[in-house]
Amino acid sequence: MIRFTHVGLTYHRAGAAGGDAVALDDIDFDIPDGGFRWLTGPSGAGKTSLLKLMYLAARPSSGRIDLLDTDTLRLDRRGTALLRRRIGVVYQDFRLLRHLSAYDNVALPLRLARRKEVQVRADVTELLRWVGLAGRLDHRPEELSGGEQQRVAIARAVIARPSLLLADEPTGNLDDDQAERLMHLIRSLNRMGTTIIVATHNMGLVARHPAPVLELVDGRLVRHG
Amino acid sequence: MAKPHASRADRIGLRAAMADRLLPFMVAAMSFLAALALAGSIAAGALASHWLSGAQGLMTVEVPTPSQPVTANGPLRQDAVLTLLQATKGLSDAHLLSGAELATLLKPWLGAAAADGTLPIALPAVIVVKADARAPDAAVLGPKLASVAPGTIVDSGARWADRLAALTTSLRASAAAVLVIVALVAASVVAVAVRAGLSQRREAIEIIHGLGALDSDIANQFALRAMRLAATGGLLGGVVALPVLAWLALLSSSFVASAPAERLDLVTALPPLLWGAPVMFTLATALIGWLAAQITVRGWLKRLA
Numbered sequence: 001m002i003r004f005t006h007v008g009l010t011y012h013r014a015g016a017a018g019g020d021a022v023a024l025d026d027i028d029f030d031i032p033d034g035g036f037r038w039l040t041g042p043s044g045a046g047k048t049s050l051l052k053l054m055y056l057a058a059r060p061s062s063g064r065i066d067l068l069d070t071d072t073l074r075l076d077r078r079g080t081a082l083l084r085r086r087i088g089v090v091y092q093d094f095r096l097l098r099h100l101s102a103y104d105n106v107a108l109p110l111r112l113a114r115r116k117e118v119q120v121r122a123d124v125t126e127l128l129r130w131v132g133l134a135g136r137l138d139h140r141p142e143e144l145s146g147g148e149q150q151r152v153a154i155a156r157a158v159i160a161r162p163s164l165l166l167a168d169e170p171t172g173n174l175d176d177d178q179a180e181r182l183m184h185l186i187r188s189l190n191r192m193g194t195t196i197i198v199a200t201h202n203m204g205l206v207a208r209h210p211a212p213v214l215e216l217v218d219g220r221l222v223r224h225g
Numbered sequence: 226m227a228k229p230h231a232s233r234a235d236r237i238g239l240r241a242a243m244a245d246r247l248l249p250f251m252v253a254a255m256s257f258l259a260a261l262a263l264a265g266s267i268a269a270g271a272l273a274s275h276w277l278s279g280a281q282g283l284m285t286v287e288v289p290t291p292s293q294p295v296t297a298n299g300p301l302r303q304d305a306v307l308t309l310l311q312a313t314k315g316l317s318d319a320h321l322l323s324g325a326e327l328a329t330l331l332k333p334w335l336g337a338a339a340a341d342g343t344l345p346i347a348l349p350a351v352i353v354v355k356a357d358a359r360a361p362d363a364a365v366l367g368p369k370l371a372s373v374a375p376g377t378i379v380d381s382g383a384r385w386a387d388r389l390a391a392l393t394t395s396l397r398a399s400a401a402a403v404l405v406i407v408a409l410v411a412a413s414v415v416a417v418a419v420r421a422g423l424s425q426r427r428e429a430i431e432i433i434h435g436l437g438a439l440d441s442d443i444a445n446q447f448a449l450r451a452m453r454l455a456a457t458g459g460l461l462g463g464v465v466a467l468p469v470l471a472w473l474a475l476l477s478s479s480f481v482a483s484a485p486a487e488r489l490d491l492v493t494a495l496p497p498l499l500w501g502a503p504v505m506f507t508l509a510t511a512l513i514g515w516l517a518a519q520i521t522v523r524g525w526l527k528r529l530a
Contacts, residue, residue, distance in 0.1 A: 055435065057435060057530055058530060059530065077439075078440075081434075081437050081438065081440075082437065082439075084435065084436065084437035085437030086437075087437075089435065095432050095435070096432075097429050097432060097433075098429075099429070108436055109436050109437070112436055112437055112438050112442060113437075156436075
């Protein structure tokens with residue numbers, strides 16, 4: 001269960017002429033375990049801020065957030081880190097480690113979870129093969145195209161079979177065929193019980209894969225359902 | 226597939242991020258200074274102990290007009306004092322210095338006149354006696370001897386012993402302060418290197434942090450690297466210090482050895498503790514590197530959400 005209760009997020013801008021910036025205001029919604037939601041809205045509406053709160057990169061200025069049945073405001077640093085391991089994130093800018101190969105980037109979540117290297121090898125190799133990067137395992141991000149980097153980022157987000165998957169414009173650098181393969185993967189994870197939230201501008205994609213929508217405008221939730 | 230596990234031990238690229246050339250040499254220099262301070266402390270202790278054993282173990286008794294009898298038909302004053310000393314518990318080997326021995330002692334100050342007996346003054350008799358822990362204090366013994374030979378003076382060397390002990394304590398305290406300062410400087414050097422590494426790898430650390438890395442996961446990576454680099458410096462400094470310390474020990478051996486037969490060579494001059502300097506400094510700098518990196522990284526990570 002994901003529950004936002006009157007959540008607000010304000011960025012404090014010291015010395016800025018306009019004062020503090022309200023990114024999110026009184027956000028209130030529930031998503032049951034295994035749910036799927038599109039997150040839509042114009043640029044600057046607060047989609048990325050909402051995702052940041054969900055992957056624990058920011059703390060709300062007001063309200064309460066329960067993620068995977070955990071009150072995030074009560075978590076200490078260790079608890080926060082352990083909860084992050086249950087959340088997979090596909091960032092808009094990929095956020096791959098430049099000095100690591102595609103294989104090692106995807107292996108990171110499993111190694112942080114102290115999985116055995118034999119298991120890491122099997123899972124990473126299989127997933128990278130599945131996303132069409134079987135021949136690119138030892139390539140560093142700079143040696144990969146934008147689409148390939150995005151697939152590595154997606155593989156890293158799902159390799160540990162997270163309970164919650166957050167994706168920020170995951171199809172932005174993919175062609176239609178790759179985008180459909182990705183949606184197939186996301187839907188498969190969702191059927192296996194992973195709660196999924198996908199932020200997108202691509203309304204065609206939303207139309208092809210109907211699901212409830214969270215729509216933000218100017219930091220306020222204007223539609224849920 | 227090309228080495229998919231190659232980066233596992235260096236997950237966040239610290240080998241490239243932390244200066245691995247400068248840090249060991251800086252730590253080596255610190256270790257070298259620490260070795261010198263330690264050697265100074267040990268040498269001061271040995272020297273003081275040697276001198277103290279001499280100063281504390283002897284009493285010197287001066288008897289004025291020694292050839293006068295104590296009473297009309299009694300023994301000479303010097304004989305009466307000698308007898309009293311031999312009978313005192315804790316005193317042994319009382320030795321009345323001969324005229325020749327006295328002349329040898331006085332010659333540096335009084336010249337040839339001391340040797341040919343032409344001095345215009347009467348010299349006191351000088352008795353040297355060994356004293357152990359049971360011996361009475363000079364302040365007690367002096368009046369007792371003066372009762373048979375008025376004017377007799379007892380010098381126990383305790384005053385010198387006290388001064389030597391104070392000197393040794395201050396030298397050792399100075400050496401300890403130097404060791405502490407050197408350790409703090411070494412820790413600061415490690416902290417600066419770690420901070421540089423953190424700045425260089427900030428993005429990578431933020432990503433790994435976002436993937437659920439514990440503070441300890443990240444701090445341990447830095448601490449392991451810092452520990453290895455610091456330990457390398459410690460070993461280097463300890464090894465380089467050994468011949469210098471041996472040479473200094475050889476120079477100072479003449480102050481400690483009481484007879485020529487006890488003179489030492491380059492190998493035997495070094496106290497056994499200092500032979501362990503390379504191992505000791507390797508372990509100490511490894512610990513300093515580990516702790517400094519852990520504290521620095523954990524403090525830095527607290528700024529992340």
